[in-house]
Amino acid sequence: MEEQGNKIRILDRDTINKIAAGEVIERPASVVKELVDNSIDAGATEIRIEVEKGGKHSILIRDNGCGMSKADALLSYEKHATSKLTRIEDLDTVSTMGFRGEALASITAIAKVEILTRPPEELTGTKLVIHGGKVQETSDAGTAPGTSVYVKELFYNTPARRKYLKSDRTELAHITDTVTRLALANPGISFTLLSEGKPVIRSTGSSDLFKSLVNLLGPDTARSMLPLEYRTEDFEIRGYVSKPETNRGGSDQLYVFVNTRPVTSRAINMAVREGYYTKIPKGRYPVAVLALTLNPEEVDVNVHPRKAEVRFSREKEVGDAVIRAVEKVLSEHGLAPEVREKEGKRLQKTFEDPGLSEKIQPQETPATLPEKAAGKEIGVREEAKVSENSRLLKEKSEAYTYPIKDTERRLKKSERLLDSDGKAGIQDGLKKVEPASKKEEEKVNERIKAEEKQSQKLKPKANTDLLEDLRIIGQVSKMYILAEKGEDLVIIDQHAAHERVLYEQVLRTKKARVQELITPVMIELTPKERVLMEEYIPHLEEYGFGISEFGDNTYVVTFVPEVFGRLEDTGVIHDVISDLLAEGKVKKDTGISEKVSKTLACRAAIKGGAACNTRQMEELIEQLKAAESPYSCPHGRPTVITFTKGELDRMFARTQ
The missing domain is CATH 3.30.565.10 (Histidine kinase-like ATPase, C-terminal domain)
Structure with a gap:
């Protein structure tokens, strides 16, 4: 055989x-x-x-x-x-x-x-x-x-x-x-x-970390950084963290080093973010450069062939140390959330447990912990109490809230852009710029009509009956609009809904509507962002940005898309551009255009955590009804969820 x-x-x-x-x-x-x-x-x-x-x-x-x-x-x-x-x-x-x-x-x-x-x-x-x-x-x-x-x-x-x-x-x-x-x-x-x-990149080789921050992250970012130094018996944390007003849309500017090794650690990133908690909006991240020194036996660098990921033997303890270090530096500069009592009156009005202030004494809170001698670890029992109390306080404290004025301003942008005749008055600090010539305007209009026609072929306008005749009940968690339609309950995600409205408007308008800034905005980019900027500038200009290089790692913005409306916060321009450059992983042609459109819509939309009055909620629903695809945001998340009376009855085990 x-x-x-x-x-x-x-x-x-x-x-x-x-x-x-x-x-x-x-x-x-x-x-x-x-x-x-x-x-x-x-x-x-x-x-x-x-x-x-x-x-x-x-x-x-x-x-x-x-x-x-x-x-x-x-x-x-x-x-x-x-x-x-x-x-x-x-x-x-x-x-x-x-x-x-x-x-x-x-x-x-x-x-x-x-x-x-x-x-x-x-x-x-x-x-x-x-x-x-x-x-x-x-x-x-x-x-x-x-x-x-x-x-x-x-x-x-x-x-x-x-x-x-x-x-x-x-x-x-x-x-x-x-x-x-x-x-x-x-x-x-x-x-x-x-x-x-x-x-x-040119880094001088000074042993002064702050000089490296100036060279590598820029003078403006460096000026906003606070020095951090924290020691326990087992860990040492040194570096700089930004003031709360300096924050980014992603965690790409959280630089973490363990025994001088640059690492990626989701646990430490979360700990840094938790150290700020309500001082910056949800979904935002500070700029931080943190160097952790600990016994090499406490960290495993042999997790991945590229050695970028590490594993800590006491991950929770490391995370808690980072949280306390950030809270400490913010409290020393008067930037931490106030959690102490003053003259017998609570400063925070949102604690749910009326006896909480009696259960947690002032000296037990992170902001008022007595400083220990350098190199000495806080006792394990006291450490656990502090960690527990800190977490409890954060669960009860008030979340970051956008003012109702911010909601009004963002709604007015989309309301103005929905105006069929396209005529908007001059806004404070902004000058409307029309297409350069009639020929250019005709080309723009032809393109818009072609896009709308193609859009209608691919996806006919959605049925908006679900959004008709809604009775507003109120707002939950400053994120969701509750409404009643007959006997059904309708829940609308305010950010996703407004994002859908603005996304479709951005696709229609592009460069057809731009605004000239009377006072140009200077933006400072990291070396990585600057490298990518040259590739993105043509696509940003297509959407109405006017951007020119202005020195090392600095650019000047003279025009912005009209979707921004009255530009009260010029930092949003840096946010948009930083968001687009953060990954640098987009395809050419439609890939970049799609990302620009989604980012513009996301940044200009009403935020989760923004207060809305009844009139504003009604206005948002009216704008959503005019959308081509009102039931999902540009990222595919639902904007509206409905519970019928029958479904509610079943949830509560009721019989008909």
């Missing part, structure tokens, strides 16, 4: 290395991170990064670190070759940036690499040329002390990986963000990032 061939086989070494490399090297930014980690471990005080075409064509990393001998250089690109571990137990006390010995092996497996290195004590350096994991050249070479690694044609032998890379600007944005985080984590090291020979 003939034996069948084996179905299971051992993969060859090249295939194994390419598969393993994909776990470590995801994109050009991964190469930059791994090589800069090696430079930091080598004791470098100056690191220079040069990239071309977003790192897809080439990446050059130069440092003035300790360099490598010829023997070490010949071992450095081998799989799991490392100078940082000698035995398995060393994994429990890792204090270096790299330790697995995978990075250089992974890079040389999927790129063409040239390494030049020399220790300061040796007169001659070593040159290695490696293509796809195979050594092409080994020779002596004259070079400065330190190491330079030149990476060309990343993923040249794995085209399936290369085709998934994004645009040059997007890849450069990821590199810029990576270098920004490494520079903030290591303020004593000088970092320079060049793209196509032009400077993107």
